[in-house]
Amino acid sequence: MSTYTATTKTMTAWRQHRYGGADAVAAETVPVPVPRAGEVLVRVDAVSINSGDIHLMQGEPRLVRLFLGLRRPRVAGRGMDLAGTVVALGADVTGLRVGDRVVGAHQDTLAEFVAVPQKRLSAIPAEVSTTDAAALPIAGNTALTVLDRYGVGKDSRVLVVGAGGGVGTLTVQLAAALGAEVWATCGARAEETLRRLGAARTFDYRTTDLADLPADHFDVVVDIAGLQPLTLLRGLLRRGGKVALVGGDGGRVLGPVGRILRSLFVGRPGRRFVPITAVTKTPVTERLLAEAASGRLTPVIERTFAFEDASAALAHVEAGRTVGKVLVRGAHAG
Ligand SMILES: NC(=O)c1ccc[n+]([C@@H]2O[C@H](COP(=O)([O-])OP(=O)(O)OC[C@H]3O[C@@H](n4cnc5c(N)ncnc54)[C@H](OP(=O)(O)O)[C@@H]3O)[C@@H](O)[C@H]2O)c1
Structure with missing residues (x-):
């Protein structure tokens, strides 16, 4: 599948059904999500991996299992940050169009497509690359x-x-x-x-x-x-x-x-x-994007993995030896 059309029904997503290391996360064929009212469907072009992804993957510290699922993760899909391109709009979405580049944080973003509430997304300014944007949220x-x-x-x-x-x-x-x-x-x-x-x-x-x-x-x-x-x-x-x-x-x-x-x-x-418990908020992300657009902020991207190697990207961050951010390129990114 190289591009999205209304007939695109399945996609690949990185998911896990048990807590563990990066080998617990595998590529699966799943339905393409349908955006609900207030949501947009985004073709994922880049995802940055955060320590938070690793905590969710491992179910550690164990305390978090009280909230995320005692025996296995309640949300199987990994990935939180995303940058990509809008490919379809749910009802009641205004201000975004198909083809717009967007960035934000949600869940289940290590996938070809993700349905995201519009309020969680910010438009990427022309001066900022999709990969730099993905590193920010x-x-x-x-x-x-x-x-x-x-x-x-x-x-x-x-x-x-x-x-x-x-x-x-x-x-x-x-x-x-x-x-x-x-x-x-x-x-x-x-x-x-x-x-x-x-x-x-x-x-x-x-x-x-x-x-x-x-x-x-x-x-x-x-x-x-x-x-x-x-x-x-x-x-x-x-x-x-x-x-x-x-x-x-x-x-x-x-x-x-x-x-x-x-x-x-x-x-x-x-x-x-x-x-500090930081919550990702679009006005803050937009300040970061403005800093990046002005050249005052340039994310350090240590390494970008192919979509097929998302599990290796998780293992790399899990090792805790990164300098800057680690990214996974979207399945359809050029
Ligand atoms: N409170 C919140 O809201 C929030 C939000 C996001 C992240 N976090 C937390 O922030 C922490 C950092 O996450 P991160 O993704 O930025 O980075 P990270 O992957 O934890 O950092 C890796 C880097 O830290 C260096 N390092 C390791 N031990 C060190 C030490 N004792 N002193 C100085 N540097 C050391 C490593 O250098 P070497 O390779 O040379 O060892 C490597 O360059 C995580 O614990 C994460 O859970 C909290």
Whole structure:
């Protein structure tokens, strides 16, 4: 199937019927969804893989199974971010036309086609490539949520811990564009990239002890890696500063919740820990697209996998060694 017509009835989608590693996710032939009122059918041209896809795939931390399905994932399709082309409109859709390029976050996006509520989609500006757009929704919304919440701006001192991945590379760029002085810890492979993106100083987490960074110095510590002792992060904050808990390796059962609970007991007067739960919102995605269109934001795309290799893309992100974002090209993308 190379293009969509009204007679296109089946498609390939990457699905799983048990929790597990990337080998639990397989290509299946399924019906092409029919867009309901308020939805559009999108031909998927690019999908970026997020850590969230991996948590859903593994059903970990186990706590999430209470909400996502105790024995197996209730939603079988993987993939959350998407960028693509509108191929059909449901009833009551206004403002979008067949052929428009759109981006957003939904579910079941590792598929040839996906029906998405119009309110979850944003038009991609002409200056932004479909692949760059695909890299933005979830990771970019997370980054901007943190920077907005703490009013990061000119002269803010920001430390991004775990800056080399999808969320981190966007956080560093956006914070630097806002005029902040950004320091970053990352793997050695990411240091040059992060300096190019605007980090004033970078540190290889394997050879640098955070305790050697200046104490009482930062307005915001963005903790993405979620592995460093909380007391160490607290000591880096100046009075009034905050640690934004974005990621957290708290074990297979509680995950970041364990770290968040521990953070309640290690605050220090005037220095707080704040858990971040970013929700992807179209106005925020549109700000990210505007930044990309102006050239101030360029997503780092480490690697793009073919649609047939989506399971390998999931395995690659699962390994946790990416610099920037990992994408899967749509089955029909040129
Ligand atoms: N709270 C929310 O709303 C929200 C939203 C999105 C994501 N998240 C969370 O954010 C976290 C990060 O996700 P991501 O997709 O950006 O990236 P990721 O895949 O977790 O990051 C990989 C990168 O992190 C580096 N790294 C690993 N351990 C490190 C450490 N101790 N210090 C510094 N860098 C380290 C790796 O370098 P090497 O390869 O050299 O090891 C690699 O470049 C995940 O835990 C995810 O669940 C939270």
